Amino acid sequence: MSAAITKVTVLGTGVLGSQIAYQSAFKGCTVTAYDINDDVLATARKRFATLSETYAREVPDAKDGANEAALTRLTLTSDLAAAVSDADLVIEAIPEVADLKRQTFQKVGELAPAKTIIATNSSTLLPSELKDSTGRPDRFLALHFANRVWQLNTAEIMGTPDTDPAVYSRVVEFAKAIGMVPIELHKEKAGYVLNSLLVPFLHAAAELAAGGYADPADVDTTWRIGTGAPLGPFQIYDIIGLNTPYNIMAHGDAESQQLAAWLKTNYIDKGKLGVESGEGFYKYT
Amino acid sequence: MSAAITKVTVLGTGVLGSQIAYQSAFKGCTVTAYDINDDVLATARKRFATLSETYAREVPDAKDGANEAALTRLTLTSDLAAAVSDADLVIEAIPEVADLKRQTFQKVGELAPAKTIIATNSSTLLPSELKDSTGRPDRFLALHFANRVWQLNTAEIMGTPDTDPAVYSRVVEFAKAIGMVPIELHKEKAGYVLNSLLVPFLHAAAELAAGGYADPADVDTTWRIGTGAPLGPFQIYDIIGLNTPYNIMAHGDAESQQLAAWLKTNYIDKGKLGVESGEGFYKYT
The missing domain is CATH 1.10.1040.10 (N-(1-d-carboxylethyl)-l-norvaline Dehydrogenase; domain 2)
Known part of the structure; x- marks a missing residue:
């Protein structure tokens, strides 16, 4: 029985990246949100503040301090090495540019400890197109969220033939732990299930x-x-x-x-x- | 402004034919249900009795005698000439066999008065494949119901290039009058909208x-x-x-x-x- 994923790093603080980070923190994970510079992180801070308001309005459990506690579990950084140094799981949610993702995965693969699982949230690229860049294809898979994660709470999970089944299972458990309904893809499929x-x-x-x-x-x-x-x-x-x-x-x-x-x-x-x-x-x- | 359609003849008393006939009678039309012989009509009588029970259970308006009144407006016959002799609208709901439909339309075209509009409920045949057999393509079109008409109350309406627009409009009004939501097809399309x-x-x-x-x-x-x-x-x-x-x-x-x-x-x-x-x-x- 592998340990639960509790330390999560989200790369990219755009619409979906910020939602994934916030939802993970809201559900008790220790979350690091990474983005490329302080200007972008300033925007991310505003996104998290807005998400906190949205959760207060729309999420029944976001009361009695739960929503404020989420913010205390969220750290923002533009230092990639620090961001991934102790991560159980890194979720990539950067722009949909294959080479940019590959470059990022190469750095993460070098910087992160051996334990770290890497996941892509890509909607349009298959994980097999990206896996080699991570240097650890057995610990790599796709974990795909939908906009408004607190409401449209599917997490489509799709490995490659190289993905270790134990890693896949741990990510399924992680998805459940952060309030998602895991949708297990048994093979790679462009568009996952919903699309x-x-x-x-x-x-x-x-x-x-x-x-x-x-x-x-x-x-x-x-x-x-x-x-x-x-x-x-x-x-x-x-x-x-x-x-x-x-x-x-x-x-x-x-x-x-x-x-x-x-x-x-x-x-x-x-x-x-x-x-x-x-x-x-x-x-x- | 053309007169409303109030006298309706339904050809075929299968699952959908009997529903179309019952719904039309329930909404106040004078309805003749035609089928090929007395044995089939005996089955039809049972279908109408069952429909009456279903309406009593599932249709909010089927009370205060409305449901019983529907039955009084329904006549069953195996005499095609009598069935169509004064019909405003004949709705065909016989088996999905093109030649059978064409033979039936030819007889109806000869037996029915000039005023009679003819409609097919066919799911799989386009009205243009059938229109010539009616002898009156300007007064012919498709009027397509869904199973459980009292609940799934769409009526897809599809003419051919020969259909008189005034006839089309009258059938749209008829669909509304019997509690359907008319779905207007502007051109022929296999499968209509839903399929x-x-x-x-x-x-x-x-x-x-x-x-x-x-x-x-x-x-x-x-x-x-x-x-x-x-x-x-x-x-x-x-x-x-x-x-x-x-x-x-x-x-x-x-x-x-x-x-x-x-x-x-x-x-x-x-x-x-x-x-x-x-x-x-x-x-x-």
């Missing part, structure tokens, strides 16, 4: 609307009534923001590229990016 | 499980958490029953056929057909 479902689903919806078969609102109504879901596909587009599906479609086959062009011309170019811009397929106030 | 979304969605889910990437229950959990839906794809398989998606996949491309074979070997051949058989991807009691 493997969402991409063809959103594609099919775009085909209906772009092809002039049915209006987005009617497509959504059909899905809601037919499946009991609270949201139809175009409501999901608006929540995700149209740029992400656009980017995926723009890199797809000819048919996907047509749908991307439709999204761009009719929505993105008109500033209709989804909920965050106030309008997408629907208007928001 | 155009469901088929690729269920396909993507099967790929994940058949490919050994993730377990069905984890796939469902991911979808439920990620989108807030009450049901994941494999729960939907179980509700639909595995034979229907199997049949669709078995007629698809090579990849779809592989998924069909997976469904057959691992579930259908073992009697795991879904909720109705007591077990599918999940067990039911």
Whole structure:
């Protein structure tokens, strides 16, 4: 029985990195949040303050000092060596640039002790594309979170053929310990589970609307009534923001590229990016 | 402004035909339910009695005599000429055999008065494949219901290039009048809206499980958490029953056929057909 993961280092303090760090600290881990310089860390400090307010509002357990205690377990640093020097687990959440990730993993592999497990939160790269750069492929895997981790609490876990099963199991336990529902991938799959479902689903919806078969609102109504879901596909587009599906479609086959062009011309170019811009397929106030 | 549709004839008293007839009668239409002989009509009578009980249990408005009144507005007959002789709208819900439908439409086209609109409830045939057999393609279109019409109350409405827009509009109004949410298709599309979304969605889910990437229950959990839906794809398989998606996949491309074979070997051949058989991807009691 291996020891539980309690010392966590998160590399990158962007939207998701800061959420992963905060959630881990909130659930009792000792967390180091690393980013490249003091300016970025100043922004990270604001993110954590905002997250603390969000948790106070939205997370039932964030009371009786629990939320303040989370902040006391969080350390911010721009010193990578110090950040990883005693980590049980390093979770990488830096920009989605393969070479940047590989360079970072190489440094971490050299700086971290032998015990340290390294995980990538990458949405678009498979762990096998990154594993060699860590120098410890047996202790490397993907651990993929969704935006708003305190609410959309899936943690998709995906190893490579080199990942030690004991390491995989420890990360599954860690995911549970920080309040996530572990989703175990038995083999590598681009898009993990959620995006493997969402991409063809959103594609099919775009085909209906772009092809002039049915209006987005009617497509959504059909899905809601037919499946009991609270949201139809175009409501999901608006929540995700149209740029992400656009980017995926723009890199797809000819048919996907047509749908991307439709999204761009009719929505993105008109500033209709989804909920965050106030309008997408629907208007928001 | 055309007159409202109030006299409805439903051809076929199977699962969906009987529901369409009952729902139309329940909402105040004068309904004739046609089927081929007295034996079948005896079964239909039992279906209507069962539907009446179901409405009493599940439909909030089915009280204060409303449910009994529905039965008084329903006539059963095996005389096609009498069935259509004064119909505003004939809704065809007979077996999914193209030639059988065409033969029936030819007779209806000859027997029905000029005013009669003809609609097909076909799930798998496009109305343009059937329109000429009616002798009145301008008064013909598809009006597609979902099983459990009192609950899954979408009515997908799809014309052909020959359908008179005024006829289309009258059928939209009819759908509303009988408590359906009209889903307007502007062009013909195999699978209408719901199946155009469901088929690729269920396909993507099967790929994940058949490919050994993730377990069905984890796939469902991911979808439920990620989108807030009450049901994941494999729960939907179980509700639909595995034979229907199997049949669709078995007629698809090579990849779809592989998924069909997976469904057959691992579930259908073992009697795991879904909720109705007591077990599918999940067990039911």
